[in-house]
Amino acid sequence: MFKGLHPIRYGKREVWPLIEGGKGIAASDHMSAGAWAAANGIGTISAVNADSYDENGRIIPQIYHSKTRPERHQELVQYAINGAIDQVKRAHDIASGKGAININILWEMGGSQTILKEVLEQTKGLVTGITCGAGMPYKLSEIAAHYQVYYLPIVSSARAFNALWKRAYSKAPEFLAAVVYEDPWRAGGHNGLSNAEDPASPQPPYERVYALRKVMRAVGIPDSIPIVMAGGVWHLEEWNDWIDNPELGTIAFQFGTRPLVTQESPISLPWKKRLMQLDEGDVLLHRFSPTGFYSSAIKNRFLKNLEERSERQIAFSGKEAGDHQHLLDVGVNARASFWVTEGDLARARQWVEDGYVSALRTPDNTLVFVTTEEMRMIRKDQAACMGCLSQCNFSSWTEADKNTTGRVPDPRSFCIQKTLQDIAHSDEIEDNLMFCGHSGYRFKTDPFYANNFIPTVQQLIDRILTGK
DSSP states (O other): OOOOOOOOOTTTEEEOOOEOOOOOTTTHHHHHHHHHHTTTTTEEEEEOOOOOBBBTTBBBOOOOOOHHHHHHHHHHHHHHHHHHHHHHHHHHHHHTTTTEEEEEEEEEEETTHHHHHHHHHHHHHTEEEEEESOOTTTTTHHHHHHHHEEEEEEEESSSHHHHHHHHGGGGGGGGEEEEEOOOOOTOOOEEEOOOTOTTTTTOOOOHHHHHHHHHHHTTOOOOTSSSEEESSSGGGGGGGGGOOTTTSEEEEESSSSGGSSSTTTOSSSHHHHHHHTTTTTEEEEEEOOOOSSSEEEEESSSHHHHHHHHHHHEEOOOSTTTBOOOEOSSSSOOOOOOEHHHHHHHHHHHHHHOOOEEEOOOOSEEEEOOOHHHHHHHHHHHOOOOOOOOOOTOOOOOOSSSGGGOOOOOOTSSOHHHHHHHTTTOOOSSSSBBOTTTTTHHHHHHHHGGGGGOOHHHHHHHHHHTOO
């Protein structure tokens, strides 16, 4: 029998221990977050280049006019500030004094600290807390304490939290509201899978969360501070043993994928329908992101093209060495010297014959073969970089060191700002990145969604509270 949930104290009121995941660019906005809070949960606005609106309520397109990357980066930062402020104010109005509104920000987002400080400065009293992951956000506690809001770091291991606590969070423990454990094998979007962990061998979350609680206890954090289980959460009855479990302490739950299919969800109807048609295994854990992190997204034409591009890849040497005894004579400038193996020379010639006539260098001394049109698009996207990340593998942008990593731009990746803006503001779902958690296939099998039923947020939370 499902035990049921108990409200928790968060901010100045009691709320359900149910948190809306803050998803990407414009995939969780004021409508979804405000409705989640109005249902007495914790709604989360994605403050990652959020949408802002003109005087008629129309979304302002994020178009860049400057000629240089640093100048475009400043445009991006201002778009992000304006958008997040607008979203917070609108969500607060929808919530009508119920629940709580959090904002979610990616630490590795370009200008993240500037954006976060400015948004909190201009929304005083409206934001209850900040969830933050995608990197090691050491400054998060300091910023939260300055603006008197809570912080909820997102981690994927006890070790990561321990490092954050020792370096920074121990200095502002009174503003730590919860620790979000995001399962790196099950959650959608970017995650914290480390190089020491096997992406093909998921580890049970219980042991990892228990390890996290032990670290929290060891540094004096009381069991009343929740650990938020995120990634793979669908029916709460499946987590019955976690609720009121003295080994784990207080547990809350975060839902990222399920709120995408609600009436208030801002994503397109084709995107919602695609989610409801997923089969198990249709979500891929991959490493194509320009952040360098692993992430999970729906297998569509966009991801298939990235997979195939990386498969059309050969290693080279700048001089004859070892097995690299053959001068590459296709796909590259005749004046350049790329020495490859005999087998790779044959493969390259076949790819060129198949239409993949251009070879592009990667930072790993390999060449990938692409069509002329692909090459033009890659070069165009790299040139249009607006510094949306603190460091980008695709364009070699960085906020430091004269705005370049010094490495060769990686054509195996993509412009994440472009594709996430496109999918958030159009019906084009096949040729854009479509983040999703690995439980997304359950839309198809869950009777709650029978006959393509799309609930309101209130209906979804009512359903979740039954254990389903």
